[in-house]
Amino acid sequence: MITDSSTSNGSGLPPSEGSDSVVAHRPGLAIGIKETKPPVDHKRIERAVREILVAVGEDPDREGLLETPARVARMYAEVFSGLHKDPRIHLKRVFSESYDEIVLLKDIEFQSMCEHHLLPFHGRAHVGYLPDGKVVGLSKMARIVDEIARRPQVQERMTEAIANMMEQELRARGVVVMVEASHSCMTMRGIRKSGSMCVTSAMRGVFRDNLSSRAEILSLIMNPKHS
């Protein structure tokens, strides 16, 4: 399945490879971010998971399931930890630079949870921008993807949220976000189409308005390797 949340071409991508690959960047400084303990009610999740086990005809008191509710509670606290964070803080510290070419961070791996089925979807995000005097540390771009992904989510909204945040905080001349993901709710249930990828994109500023800028950023995203 291929969908495209913008008017741009989001289809026909070659498979990506490798981990985070950087096309062009300014070195970012590592800033220590304090992570607050998420206010998640573990006991409540445990009771709910036990109820689900009973409801599907299982015995929650058999040996193999005894620790399951507690494990699931810890897992949900982790995979939904983004609910208790504001990813914007990662974009608050910017550096003044005269660099005015595209900055693109490709193949940012992420894990998220489909809010319709509470099943995982995972894949890669490509995030790029055209600075207007301000650049941000590259790891911050990866962090906002991570934190936005770690909440009950749909891919389309996640794509838009990353683009909006980049646009608002950096006041960049252009922003592009492309997300490619495989959804468990498509592969393990329902229509059961393994191998299908959902592609969404969001373009802002010059990447939406200027055809040659858009073509340039799309070719950078689609080309498998750069040196």
Ligand SMILES: [Zn+2]
């Ligand atoms: Zn789903």
